Amino acid sequence: MSxxxxxxxxIDNITIxxxxxxxxxxxxxxxxxxxxxxxxxxxxxxxxxxxxxRTCLVEVSKGSEKDPRPMPxxxxxxRTTVMDGMEVKNITSEKVLDARKGVVEFLLLNHPLDCPVCxxxxxxxxQNLSYEHGSEVTRYEFKRRTFEKEDIGPFISLHMTRxxxxxRCVYTAEQLTERREHGILERGDHAQISTxxxxxxxxxxxxxxxxxxxxxxxxxxxxxFKNRVWFTKPVDAHRDCNxxxxxxxxxxxxxxxxxxxxxxxxxxxxxxxEFICNECRFHKKxxxxxxxxxxxxxxxxxVIAQGHYVGTMKPPxxxxxxIGKQPKFLMEIHNVSDVNKPEIELSxxxxxxxxxxxxxxxKK
Amino acid sequence: xxxxxxxxxxxxxxxxxxxxxGFPTGMKWSFLAKPDGVPxxxxxxxxxxxxxxxxxxxLMEFHPHLFIEGLLISxxxxxxxxxxxxxxxEYAWIPEILEQAIAEAKNNGWLGKxxxxxxxDCEIYVHRGAGAYICGEETALIExxxxxxxxxxxxPPFPAIQGVWMRPTVVNNVETLAAVVxxxxxxxxEYAKIGVGKSTGTKLLxxxxxxxxxxxxxIDMTCSVEEFIYSDEYCGGIPKGKKLKACIxxxxxxxxxxxxxxxxxxxxETRYMNYESLSDGGFATGxxxxxxxxxxxxxxxCVVRHTMTLARFYNHESCGQCSPCREGTGxxxxxxKNIEYGKGKMSDIDLLWDIQRKIExxxxxPLGDAAAWPIAAAIRHxxxxxxxxxxxxxxSQTRNYGLAHYADPIHVPASA
Numbered sequence: 001m002s003x004x005x006x007x008x009x010x011i012d013n014i015t016i017x018x019x020x021x022x023x024x025x026x027x028x029x030x031x032x033x034x035x036x037x038x039x040x041x042x043x044x045x046x047x048x049x050x051x052x053x054r055t056c057l058v059e060v061s062k063g064s065e066k067d068p069r070p071m072p073x074x075x076x077x078x079r080t081t082v083m084d085g086m087e088v089k090n091i092t093s094e095k096v097l098d099a100r101k102g103v104v105e106f107l108l109l110n111h112p113l114d115c116p117v118c119x120x121x122x123x124x125x126x127q128n129l130s131y132e133h134g135s136e137v138t139r140y141e142f143k144r145r146t147f148e149k150e151d152i153g154p155f156i157s158l159h160m161t162r163x164x165x166x167x168r169c170v171y172t173a174e175q176l177t178e179r180r181e182h183g184i185l186e187r188g189d190h191a192q193i194s195t196x197x198x199x200x201x202x203x204x205x206x207x208x209x210x211x212x213x214x215x216x217x218x219x220x221x222x223x224x225f226k227n228r229v230w231f232t233k234p235v236d237a238h239r240d241c242n243x244x245x246x247x248x249x250x251x252x253x254x255x256x257x258x259x260x261x262x263x264x265x266x267x268x269x270x271x272x273x274e275f276i277c278n279e280c281r282f283h284k285k286x287x288x289x290x291x292x293x294x295x296x297x298x299x300x301x302x303v304i305a306q307g308h309y310v311g312t313m314k315p316p317x318x319x320x321x322x323i324g325k326q327p328k329f330l331m332e333i334h335n336v337s338d339v340n341k342p343e344i345e346l347s348x349x350x351x352x353x354x355x356x357x358x359x360x361x362x363k364k
Numbered sequence: 365x366x367x368x369x370x371x372x373x374x375x376x377x378x379x380x381x382x383x384x385x386g387f388p389t390g391m392k393w394s395f396l397a398k399p400d401g402v403p404x405x406x407x408x409x410x411x412x413x414x415x416x417x418x419x420x421x422x423l424m425e426f427h428p429h430l431f432i433e434g435l436l437i438s439x440x441x442x443x444x445x446x447x448x449x450x451x452x453x454e455y456a457w458i459p460e461i462l463e464q465a466i467a468e469a470k471n472n473g474w475l476g477k478x479x480x481x482x483x484x485d486c487e488i489y490v491h492r493g494a495g496a497y498i499c500g501e502e503t504a505l506i507e508x509x510x511x512x513x514x515x516x517x518x519x520p521p522f523p524a525i526q527g528v529w530m531r532p533t534v535v536n537n538v539e540t541l542a543a544v545v546x547x548x549x550x551x552x553x554e555y556a557k558i559g560v561g562k563s564t565g566t567k568l569l570x571x572x573x574x575x576x577x578x579x580x581x582x583i584d585m586t587c588s589v590e591e592f593i594y595s596d597e598y599c600g601g602i603p604k605g606k607k608l609k610a611c612i613x614x615x616x617x618x619x620x621x622x623x624x625x626x627x628x629x630x631x632x633e634t635r636y637m638n639y640e641s642l643s644d645g646g647f648a649t650g651x652x653x654x655x656x657x658x659x660x661x662x663x664x665x666c667v668v669r670h671t672m673t674l675a676r677f678y679n680h681e682s683c684g685q686c687s688p689c690r691e692g693t694g695x696x697x698x699x700x701k702n703i704e705y706g707k708g709k710m711s712d713i714d715l716l717w718d719i720q721r722k723i724e725x726x727x728x729x730p731l732g733d734a735a736a737w738p739i740a741a742a743i744r745h746x747x748x749x750x751x752x753x754x755x756x757x758x759x760s761q762t763r764n765y766g767l768a769h770y771a772d773p774i775h776v777p778a779s780a
Contacts, residue, residue, distance in 0.1 A: 051518040052686050054726055073725045079518045102722030106691035139715055142698045165684060184513065184684070187496070189694040191684030 009082040011035050011058075012092045012322045024077035024088055025056055029269060033316040037090050038100075038129050040107070040214050041166035042078035044271055049171050050078035053164065054103045055129060059096050062087035074099055092322060097133075104134040110145040110189070111215075112161050120216030122229040122303045125270060126164060147192055152182065153200025155221050155282050156210060160192050163217035169193065169209035176245075176275060177203040193217070205245065207281040211264050211272050222282050223261040229253065230304050232260050237290035239280065246277035251296055252287075259285045268299060365548070370441035374544060376552030378564035382419075383409060383500075383537030384615065384655040385730075386639050389544075395524040396442060397532040405533045406444035407509065408435060408541055410451040410458075411493050411500040415616035415677060416657030419568035420538035422580040424451075424458050427542065428465035432488065434541035436474060437548055439486045442534055447488045450505050453495040462490050497681035501729045502535040504683065515685045516729035537655075539568055559585040563638035567656055573611075574662035576600035585638035589613075590627045592637050593660065606662040607767050610746070613642050614654020616674050617734035619741030620667070621651045622770035632776035647741065663767035667749050668760075671742040672700040678735035689732040692723040696739055703750060706757030713750050717743055746770070 006017045011028050012035040018027045026044070028036045037058055042050030050056075056078050060071040065085030074096060077088070090096055108130055115121045147160035165184075170193070173180040181201055185194045195201065201209070209218050232253040241248030253261040262281050264272040284290065298305045299315070320326050365373075375390030396404060412420040423431055439447045451459060466488050469475045477485045491509055493499045499508045503517035506528050527533020543565055547555045556564045563585040572578045575593070577600040583592065593608065594601045602608055608623040628635060630649035635641050639653045661670065675697040684690045696719050702708045720736035720743075727733070743750060748768065753760045 051728060054687050057726060076518070076728075099722065099726050103687055103726065106687045106722070109691045109695060140695060142695075164687065165690065167685075186684070187498075188679060188682040188684045189690055191690070 007082050007084040007086070009086045009088065011088045012090050013324060014318065014321045018082060020081075022082055024058060024075075024080050024082055024086075027082050028077065028088075028090065031318070033318045035090050035318060035322065037077050038125075038133070039078055039269075040125055040129065040164060041168060043168050043171070043212055044269075045275075046168060046171040046175060046212070049166075049168055051076045053107070053166055055100060055107075055133075057096060057099050057103070059089040059093040060086060061089050061093075100133050101135065104130055105139070107164050108134060108138065109140050110161070111164070112144060114162075117225075118159075118162065118216040119219040119224060119229075120162075120213075124216060125214035145189060150194060150198060151200070152195055153202055155207060155278065156201055157219050157221045157224060158193065159217050159219070160194075162215050163193055164215055165191055166214055168212040168214070169218055172209050172212050173201075173203070173206060176205045176208060179203065204243065204278045205275065207278045208264065208272065208275045210281075211266070211275075220261060220281070222285070223253075227255060227260050231255060234296040234298065234304065236265060236293040236296050238293065239284065239290050241277060241280055243277040243279060245275070246280060247274060248276070248280055249274055250276055250280055250290075252290060252292070254287070257287050259287055259290070265296070367441045367443065370437060370548065373547055373552035374441070377547040377555040378562060379540065379543055379547060379555070380563070380639065381537060382539035382543065382567065382656070384414070384617070386653060389536065389540055392524070392536075393442060393534060395522070396534055397525045398443070399532070402531055403445060404443050405528050405531055406435070406439050406442050406447045407505065407528060407533055407535045408447070408449040408538060409500060409502065409505055409535050410449050410455070410538050411505060412538070412655075413452050413454075413497040413500050414655050414657055415674070416570065416572055416612065416659040417615045417655045418570040418572075419580050419656055421455060421458065422568070422570070423538050423542055424455070425461060428461050429469075430545055431538060431542050432462075432465050432469050432474075434544045435488055436469070436479075436486060437544050438534075438536065438541050439488075440482075440484055444534075445485050445487065447486060448509060448528070449488060449490045450499070450509055451490060451492055452500075453493045456492075459490045459492055466490070496683075497677075498683045498729075498731060501731060504729065505535060506533065515683050516731075518728060560636070560638055561640055563640060563653075567653070569637070569656045569658050571599050571658040571660070573660035574602055574606065574665065575660045576603050583637055585636070587637055588627075589635045589637055589642075599660070602660070602662050606664060607771060608660065609663045609665060609767050609770055610661045610667060612651070612657070612659040612661075612738070614652045615657030616659070616677065617737060618652040618654040619647055619650075619737050620670075620745065621649075621741065622745045624771055624774050625649050625745070628774065630774065630776070632774075647737070648744070651741070664764060666704075666764045667742055667746040668700070668704050668753050671739055672697065672704045674738045675700050675735070678731065682731060682735070686728045686732070688723045689727045689735065692719050692732075693735045695719055696735070700739075703753050706753070706761050708750075708754045708757075710751070710754050713743060713747065713754070
């Protein structure tokens with residue numbers, strides 16, 4: 001068997017060897033941490049996905065060893081394969097950060113500010129993206145785009161106003177089910193996900209569109225308004241599923257003994273590990289239906305991790321490699337700050353803490 | 365003549381794609397992959413939807429046989445046994461003309477099986493689009509031709525490797541293919557003698573706007589812009605004694621330039637009607653030949669209103685696939701509408717600039733660039749007119765800004 005050729009690619013000054021044919025995004029994911037571009041539409045498990053949202057744009061400052069010319073435009077890292085000797089700039093490029101900020105602004109332009117009532121809040125890719133790359137205010141002073149509400153069946157709820165047109169759900173229906181019953185209607189800023197004739201989506205694998213949706217456009221109707229995701233605890237569980245394509249490995253979102261929601265297990269990039277069937281997702285809402293394996297491993301940066309789960313993962317810290325030296329600490333905050341002196345133990349104070357307790361040289 | 369010789373002649377002729385980008389046709393043809401056992405296709409892009417451009421319509425309406433001849437020669441050179449003409453849906457009457465010309469060619473043995481005993485089979489099919497500007501982008505055209513939604517594809521792979529039904533494909537403009545006929549008749553080198561520099565051959569220009577004689581003109585790319593607009597041989601000047609204010613020389617997507625920069629370059633040289641001279645000075649002080657849609661604006665035209673209508677067009681025609689273009693075009697249109705109707709703010713002009721900057725170059729296909737460039741150029745050259753609209757919200761509703769200083773001679777710094 002012939003060995004697959006390895007290409008050397010440098011992303012933000014960190015060099016890695018990857019097999020030929022790997023995309024820049026996947027090479028960056030192998031490094032991990034901050035140098036990985038965010039991706040809203042790319043989904044490694046869905047063929048042909050990606051290239052649309054433009055959040056993963058990166059600058060190619062050196063094309064390859066053979067042709068060192070830089071690429072003239074920023075490229076979508078999810079759809080551009082690496083060449084040997086390629087040099088890529090992601091967080092080290094002003095141009096990329098500027099363009100990304102623009103893309104985030106465009107994505108949020110018509111997105112409703114209904115996070116407080118959105119079931120996706122807390123595990124929403126767009127929330128995370130705007131928190132990291134967006135700006136605090138909007139410059140958009142016009143009425144936001146709205147759509148007529150469409151009922152797509154008893155299990156999935158469609159909120160077209162929240163959609164960012166990633167096309168993931170279309171690819172999911174195309175590639176996982178026998179027949180795709182929804183798609184994109186209209187074009188431009190009126191483009192919308194629809195079934196055209198108000199059909200309900202009822203294929204036995206269609207529930208996966210909920211998991212692939214990066215925003216709250218497609219949510220689980222059986223979980224609707226029942227709980228915030230960060231109040232529920234994710235546990236890995238499995239059952240003996242008799243659907244030939246489903247192996248019954250799921251994540252349960254529980255509160256006490258109650259199973260609030262069933263989803264597929266997601267990896268560290270928020271992508272489904274294995275797709276699950278509707279039976280497991282919508283109809284097995286009792287703890288006794290499942291064999292519980294234990295608490296799920298959750299990214300430390302996730303809002304869900306605030307519930308103090310065991311085994312949280314820290315992302316690697318790469319700043320020393322990106323800038324090529326150890327970062328220099330400019331000051332020790334306790335030397336200059338009067339707030340929160342370490343010698344004052346707040347837990348030992350009677351009653352609530354007062355502003356005086358934080359000021360240096362206060363009576364205690 | 366064999367297939368290689370035809371490609372060679374086209375290369376020698378220096379013919380540049382007439383669809384807008386001006387990419388050398390011979391080079392495009394030589395990129396075509398030729399894997400064994402896989403059919404190749406020539407697709408003619410007759411989805412002429414650029415506002416201001418109507419040259420292909422003229423060719424197909426009045427010279428369909430020349431066009432078919434060009435298609436046939438090119439199909440032979442590229443080895444395409446099934447050649448498609450993708451024509452815009454709004455040209456509803458032209459498919460009949462083409463079908464008739466194709467039938468005539470077929471009856472005379474110029475199409476079909478074993479053409480003139482050469483062993484080469486070729487069929488030409490005319491396919492009507494459904495009315496979408498985006499389907500003029502070559503990969504969207506290919507998707508649409510396959511019967512799918514006309515969304516541009518991600519590149520690479522380029523159509524020359526994987527085009528229609530994932531087979532190697534060349535997509536050429538109508539005028540490009542028609543130009544192949546004189547190239548073969550007179551020889552590539554002879555054809556290259558027409559024109560100047562890298563702008564070889566003749567180019568069709570469709571002239572519209574405030575001009576005495578609008579219509580389609582064939583030029584050899586040696587006349588100056590001034591001559592083209594004012595001479596009786598060509599456009600015959602501006603009607604009703606009005607003055608030239610601005611011009612979009614290559615179809616709505618290319619930058620608009622004021623009269624002073626149109627007639628002379630920033631270096632003070634005369635500007636000529638060819639690829640190089642029109643783009644002299646880059647986007648800062650120049651424009652582009654584009655697809656040859658020459659739109660002339662006189663001093664009674666409002667650049668703000670004009671830019672707004674273009675923004676509306678691109679907003680309407682965006683396919684909605686990638687975020688910057690889908691969201692940005694609508695935003696720019698709304699801001700321009702505010703400015704035009706006296707509800708604009710000074711900060712809106714800078715905001716527009718920032719939006720177009722964030723769209724340009726960051727989209728899947730060139731429609732994003734095409735939406736950004738006209739707005740960028742309008743602000744770059746006509747900022748005072750935008751500011752006047754903002755500062756005089758009432759007056760701007762009753763009268764136009766007029767010519768102002770847009771035709772004044774520009775100061776040319778003395779060169780060392």
